[in-house]
Amino acid sequence: MIPFDFEYYKATSIPEAIYLFQNLFLQGRNPLYYGGGTEIITLARTNRIYTEAVIDIKGIPECNVFAHHDHKLLVGSAVTLTRVSEERLFPLLSRTCSEAADQTARNKITVGGNICGRIIFREAVLSFLLADSDILIAGPSGINKKPIHEIFKQRMRLQRGEFVVQVHTDTDYTKLPFIAVKKRRIGSVGYPVVTIAAMKKEQLVRVAFSGVCAFPFRSHQIETILNDRLTPLETRIERAVRHLPAPLLSNTDASAEYRAFVLKNTLLDVLTALEEV
Amino acid sequence: MTIPRIPKVSIDLLVNNEMRNVVVRPSDTLLRVLREVLGLTGAKPGCENGDCGSCTVLIDGWPMKSCIMLAVEAVNQQITTIEGLKDTPIQNAFLEQWAFQCGYCTPGFIMNCHALVNIHPDANDKVIQEWLESNICRCTGYEEIEAAVKSVLSKQRSDGRYSH
Numbered sequence: 001m002i003p004f005d006f007e008y009y010k011a012t013s014i015p016e017a018i019y020l021f022q023n024l025f026l027q028g029r030n031p032l033y034y035g036g037g038t039e040i041i042t043l044a045r046t047n048r049i050y051t052e053a054v055i056d057i058k059g060i061p062e063c064n065v066f067a068h069h070d071h072k073l074l075v076g077s078a079v080t081l082t083r084v085s086e087e088r089l090f091p092l093l094s095r096t097c098s099e100a101a102d103q104t105a106r107n108k109i110t111v112g113g114n115i116c117g118r119i120i121f122r123e124a125v126l127s128f129l130l131a132d133s134d135i136l137i138a139g140p141s142g143i144n145k146k147p148i149h150e151i152f153k154q155r156m157r158l159q160r161g162e163f164v165v166q167v168h169t170d171t172d173y174t175k176l177p178f179i180a181v182k183k184r185r186i187g188s189v190g191y192p193v194v195t196i197a198a199m200k201k202e203q204l205v206r207v208a209f210s211g212v213c214a215f216p217f218r219s220h221q222i223e224t225i226l227n228d229r230l231t232p233l234e235t236r237i238e239r240a241v242r243h244l245p246a247p248l249l250s251n252t253d254a255s256a257e258y259r260a261f262v263l264k265n266t267l268l269d270v271l272t273a274l275e276e277v
Numbered sequence: 278m279t280i281p282r283i284p285k286v287s288i289d290l291l292v293n294n295e296m297r298n299v300v301v302r303p304s305d306t307l308l309r310v311l312r313e314v315l316g317l318t319g320a321k322p323g324c325e326n327g328d329c330g331s332c333t334v335l336i337d338g339w340p341m342k343s344c345i346m347l348a349v350e351a352v353n354q355q356i357t358t359i360e361g362l363k364d365t366p367i368q369n370a371f372l373e374q375w376a377f378q379c380g381y382c383t384p385g386f387i388m389n390c391h392a393l394v395n396i397h398p399d400a401n402d403k404v405i406q407e408w409l410e411s412n413i414c415r416c417t418g419y420e421e422i423e424a425a426v427k428s429v430l431s432k433q434r435s436d437g438r439y440s441h
């Protein structure tokens with residue numbers, strides 16, 4: 001049971017959602033935008049967030065778009081991971097989303113929720129990082145498009161009152177060769193030890209990671225090291241792992257040492273496969 | 278403009294083909310409303326954290342964990358609980374295959390499996406495994422549940438499509 005009350009508003013347009021947020025904020029009700037809601041419900045149940053009003057954005061048509069348009073793939077923030085997995089408009093994204101959480105949960109979890117969430121494992125963002133996608137954001141200052149690399153730094157850096165409407169990706173990126181590997185300690189459910197998504201563009205490999213550090217990331221420094229074909233592959237991987245942007249995660253699923261071991265092996269598999277493409 | 282505070286709301290929920298009016302806190306989960314307001318106790322609270330699947334119901338035919346859904350979100354959608362299934366092939370298959378022991382997880386599994394055989398009549402082993410991984414059973418070894426799903430799938434393949 002959620003131990004406190006909040007009000008629920010279902011917005012049917014972007015201006016309505018922003019208006020509601022501003023008004024509720026001015027009244028001190030600490031509003032939250034609500035997509036799939038799975039993270040809000042679980043955090044609220046355990047008293048780890050507090051709000052007096054949620055604004056559901058699932059009724060906003062722009063947030064439900066999932067289609068190619070004008071050489072771009074538009075993914076609405078309220079599109080569920082199940083829809084992304086089943087309508088394979090961006091096969092790498094479908095693949096990574098199809099491995100997040102479990103099948104039933106994916107019927108509820110949305111792309112926006114997954115990329116904006118607090119959870120360490122945010123698989124949907126990896127494909128967008130690799131594809132240099134743009135994020136369409138709505139807020140009190142209007143609707144703006146920003147490169148993902150500008151707005152996603154360890155987590156989505158949204159200003160108060162802003163929410164993600166869509167993610168735009170050049171159609172070309174949706175057709176590139178890719179590989180996505182999720183390594184768990186045991187079986188095929190549960191949190192992963194390491195997730196790696198990679199794609200190859202113009203002979204260069206791009207790699208994004210989740211579960212390795214406390215946040216998902218893509219690192220140009222690591223990619224430069226990994227793409228140095230004059231150096232043996234194992235040496236490149238050893239060097240790359242020394243340039244992680246933060247300490248390796250260490251938790252009950254895997255110690256940092258074990259994670260490093262799995263990371264290196266997975267990188268070896270991923271690069272071997274992609275270099276042969 | 279001040280937006281008035283609304284502590285409780287009156288909503289209409291379409292549950293098992295019956296329109297039910299309920300007064301709920303907007304922060305009430307669907308699971309809580311089904312069980313404590315509507316008296317439909319088939320959906321079971323397990324983890325209440327989206328992990329175990331014992332609370333699974335169908336929303337417009339798709340399985341949803343009712344502990345991670347607000348009741349107010351279910352307005353204008355068709356909710357089906359285990360109480361809404363009568364003599365379906367998957368229920369009979371659970372009996373025939375001994376796919377339960379204590380039975381606590383069973384309503385959630387049945388809802389999920391019922392949706393699976395409807396949505397994916399051509400489900401292969403990979404799809405079946407993916408779907409079954411959404412639910413946890415503490416008693417069986419899952420083999421019997423998988424056998425129940427497969428028996429319905431093969432029967433409906435030989436008979437033509439599954440019907441409700």
Ligand code: FES
Pocket residue numbers: 321322323324325326327328329330331332333342343344345
């Ligand atoms: S009680 Fe809902 S998933 Fe466990």
Ligand code: FES
Pocket residue numbers: 376377378379380381382383413414415416417
């Ligand atoms: S039959 Fe007891 S938990 Fe599944």
